[in-house]
């Protein structure tokens with residue numbers, strides 16, 4: 001009997017495994033259905049992200065923003081090649097938003113109150129940025145980073161943004177407490193319209209230069225490689241030369257110029273389309289963003305020094321703004337002679353080293369060259385090729 005009773009136990013084991021598997025499958029099905037039917041259109045946050053700090057998202061291909069786009073005139077395929085290269089070698093994914101020739105904008109599509117004398121290039125620039133804001137609102141994104149096409153950045157860009165994310169999650173300048181959504185899934189918070197990350201000029205609110213937050217950063221550009229005007233801005237906040245060399249400054253947007261790099265939130269894109277299109281346009285896009293920050297229509301932050309800098313090459317290739325193209329050669333030393341400010345370890349400069357395959361030196365190391373005698377000997381034996 002003892003031998004008999006052990007038989008059903010063994011034969012029952014597959015049944016137990018089958019039932020357990022079925023149970024797990026049903027659980028997965030129920031969980032999947034629940035996710036599918038969730039009313040929130042924003043993608044669910046997986047448990048993998050929950051167990052990591054939010055700032056870890058800055059290490060992903062869009063630096064923790066929903067997406068990265070860049071604006072480039074359709075004919076500047078040279079710059080598009082370059083942007084794709086630099087992005088691909090620094091772990092970033094970028095999407096092209098075509099630039100616009102201001103002359104192609106129909107007179108009826110010009111925003112109301114646009115100054116008569118606004119240059120076509122400035123109008124085209126505004127339109128391309130407006131297209132980017134619109135793209136963001138048409139997509140299911142909470143934040144988006146907008147770049148122009150002549151940029152350089154640091155090889156450690158992910159470290160820089162991870163640190164920025166940590167600081168912004170503990171941002172002492174917040175006007176409202178963090179929402180549950182921000183705590184769950186917004187690496188940079190969502191309490192801003194735009195975040196300036198590539199300005200060429202800036203100034204603090206002269207009445208509120210006490211409003212800033214500074215933090216030490218390991219990837220600070222050498223003080224001699226910071227834009228002169230932006231160092232002056234930091235002096236206006238009261239920073240010493242030593243602090244300017246070691247700290248980044250986060251401050252409410254007041255007087256930035258240049259739209260080389262900035263992030264927007266959905267609310268930011270809505271406000272931008274409202275105040276810089278629907279209600280009219282009073283100046284070139286960067287100036288109008290600055291003016292309407294000063295009048296309180298926008299709530300932005302500026303990072304100083306900004307992590308994105310212009311990649312300068314000589315000649316008229318350097319700019320797509322016709323006003324600067326007079327009497328210059330087409331190109332000097334091109335990208336070989338290029339340089340940038342505000343970047344400690346230039347991704348553009350590293351690119352040249354990275355892309356050199358060093359083929360023949362590597363062959364000589366891996367397969368030491370035979371002597372002529374050895375080669376003759378093997379030829380006599382009819383042995384050709386490397387053996």
Ligand SMILES: *[C@@H]1O[C@H](CO)[C@@H](O)[C@H](O)[C@H]1NC(C)=O
Pocket residue numbers: 057058060061062063064065066067093185187
């Ligand atoms: C990067 O992280 C952000 C924030 O979690 C997310 O919205 C975005 O989709 C991620 N990007 C990629 C390419 O995974």
Ligand SMILES: *[C@@H]1O[C@H](CO)[C@@H](O)[C@H](O)[C@H]1NC(C)=O
Pocket residue numbers: 372373376
């Ligand atoms: C190898 O062979 C070539 C001709 O086949 C000859 O000219 C050369 O001197 C030889 N070299 C040696 C080191 O034997």
